[in-house]
Amino acid sequence: WGERLLHLGLNSPDSSFQGSTYLLYASFLFQFKKAERKIEDLLQQGIDLLSPQYKSDAAAAAVLMRIYAFRGSHYSMRKKLNAAIADFSMQADIAEELGQQDQAFLAYYYALLSLDRHHGHPQYKNMLHRAYLVGNKLPTELLKALNFPFVVCCYLEEFKIDPAEKLRIAEKLTDIYGPTWQQLAHRSKKGFDFSQQILKDSVPT
Numbered sequence: 001w002g003e004r005l006l007h008l009g010l011n012s013p014d015s016s017f018q019g020s021t022y023l024l025y026a027s028f029l030f031q032f033k034k035a036e037r038k039i040e041d042l043l044q045q046g047i048d049l050l051s052p053q054y055k056s057d058a059a060a061a062a063v064l065m066r067i068y069a070f071r072g073s074h075y076s077m078r079k080k081l082n083a084a085i086a087d088f089s090m091q092a093d094i095a096e097e098l099g100q101q102d103q104a105f106l107a108y109y110y111a112l113l114s115l116d117r118h119h120g121h122p123q124y125k126n127m128l129h130r131a132y133l134v135g136n137k138l139p140t141e142l143l144k145a146l147n148f149p150f151v152v153c154c155y156l157e158e159f160k161i162d163p164a165e166k167l168r169i170a171e172k173l174t175d176i177y178g179p180t181w182q183q184l185a186h187r188s189k190k191g192f193d194f195s196q197q198i199l200k201d202s203v204p205t
Helices: 002-010 015-029 033-050 058-077 081-097 101-114 124-137 148-158 163-177 181-189 194-202
Strands: none
Touching (some): 002 015, 015 033, 015 058, 033 058, 058 081, 058 101, 081 124, 101 124, 101 148, 124 148, 148 163, 163 181
């Protein structure tokens, strides 16, 4: 059915729908171990289709960011961490270029989840720093829906922070999430299937 879906999608005049078709087909194939090359080909075709259009087409931009998120997770699950981080970074760059800071935060967050057991990776501190900077500028209402405590806990563990700044950060997180925000971060981390969550978030419904 995937080829039929693709044929129908590519006959649509809507490029964002065409791009979604590549993503949906790739997500269907994800359950098949031998479909890795086909998945990557489909996602690359979606990227090639939408990349020239995303600056002037909000729907195309949304699908393009989902494709990068999905492919980043695909690479992450196959231990291709450099390729995964490159895709999450592209997702973040597009989001920041379009002023969608919450989506940029999610992209950096996905990168951190992929690198959670690889803190020695050369991009770990960079992704963590960028996630913190973007998240720290988001309004409270947006932060309530995002796992900023996870990023903050990692940030405080990884970087040397002035005690007064640590206190300010803790007070901000307490105001937003309550006094148990640190436990919330650790609970969300424990036993969480990161890659599966990224896949779930990136596939259109």
